[in-house]
Amino acid sequence: MPLYKSISVNSQTTVKIWKIEESYTELITPLNLKEESLNRVNGMKSQLHQRGFLSVRHLLRAFGYTDQDLFYDDNGKPHLKDGKHISITHSFTFSGVIVGDKEVGIDIEKQRDKIAVIAKKFVDYEFEYLSELDTDYINRLTVIWGIKESLYKLFATPGMLFREHFLVIPFMMEDRETLCWIDYKMKKYRYNSYFLEFEGFTCAYVLG
Numbered sequence: 436m437p438l439y440k441s442i443s444v445n446s447q448t449t450v451k452i453w454k455i456e457e458s459y460t461e462l463i464t465p466l467n468l469k470e471e472s473l474n475r476v477n478g479m480k481s482q483l484h485q486r487g488f489l490s491v492r493h494l495l496r497a498f499g500y501t502d503q504d505l506f507y508d509d510n511g512k513p514h515l516k517d518g519k520h521i522s523i524t525h526s527f528t529f530s531g532v533i534v535g536d537k538e539v540g541i542d543i544e545k546q547r548d549k550i551a552v553i554a555k556k557f558v559d560y561e562f563e564y565l566s567e568l569d570t571d572y573i574n575r576l577t578v579i580w581g582i583k584e585s586l587y588k589l590f591a592t593p594g595m596l597f598r599e600h601f602l603v604i605p606f607m608m609e610d611r612e613t614l615c616w617i618d619y620k621m622k623k624y625r626y627n628s629y630f631l632e633f634e635g636f637t638c639a640y641v642l643g
Contacts, residue, residue, distance in 0.1 A: 438497055439529070444629065448535030450640055451497050452543070452633075453490045455528045462489035468502050487525030494532040512591035522588050522640070529636055538643030540585030546635050550576045557583060557597035564605040571608050574632065579603045581639030582615050582628045589626070589641055590617055603628070615641060 439454040455462075459482055466489065468476070479485045492502050504516050515521050515534070522541040524531045533541040551567070554576055558565070561579055565572065583601040595601075595617075606613035611631065617624040630639040 438494075440633070441497075442631075444533075444535070444640070444642065447537070448533065448539065448642060449498070450531060450533045450541065450638075451494050452529060452531045452638065453494050454634075455486050455490045455525075455530060457486070457490075459485055459489070462486055462493065466492050466496075466502065468492065472502050483527065487530050490530040491523050491525060491532060494530060498532065498534055508591075510591045510593065512588070520643075522585070524584075524588075524638075526636065529634075529638075531638055531640075533640050535642065538589050539640065540587070540589030541638070541640040542581040542584035542588070543636055543638045544577050544581050544584075546573060546577050546632070546637055548573055550580060555598075559598045560602050574608055574637070575606075577637040578606070578608070578630045578639055581630060581637050582613070582641060585628065585639050585641040586615060586617055586626065589643060590619075590624075592619070595619060608632075 438451055440452040442450040444450060476485050476488050505513055507513055513521050513523055520535050520539045522533050522539045524541050524543045526543040527545050529543050531541050531543050533539045557580060582603050583597040586601050587595060600617055600619045602616040604614040612629045615626050615628045626641045626643060628641045
């Protein structure tokens with residue numbers, strides 16, 4: 436399948452989303468993967484993960500990059516050789532990549548009721564404006580998780596905790612954006628965050 440969605444966030448930042456409908460063979464055949472990537476994909480036990488990994492390489496191509504342009508640092512954060520910032524995500528049948536001139540983070544999550552069970556592990560301040568009685572409680576929890584996951588990817592610092600170090604400012608689902616903060620080691624960092632929903636999934640992304 437071609438691109439599912441492309442979003443021009445601003446003149447320097449673009450999000451591209453892929454719906455994974457192809458087989459493993461269809462995905463890998465047109466790609467020129469470096470040996471490290473081939474070893475990584477061959478070591479994955481789940482074909483769902485393999486297809487997610489390969490679909491990200493197709494998204495790279497949609498941006499004009501190849502697998503050779505991508506590398507990872509010691510914290511597992513992806514980087515592009517041309518110095519642009521990149522973040523990567525895949526969840527079940529969707530994958531996403533964001534590329535920009537400033538730091539970025541992206542996450543796609545499947546909307547599932549079970550997120551309410553683990554809410555206390557990643558939500559603290561946000562409970563002040565959330566209620567389990569809200570009809571969109573699950574959707575808003577999923578947005579909060581996605582934003583915090585995006586912040587974690589952007590900051591890429593071991594030891595950070597979703598509940599303690601990340602805050603998401605109050606929002607309604609129709610807002611499609613909100614502010615978020617990292618509060619870490621006596622320093623505060625403010626970011627813009629955006630979110631959208633499609634086919635039972637939530638995509639959130641954060642800009643530095």
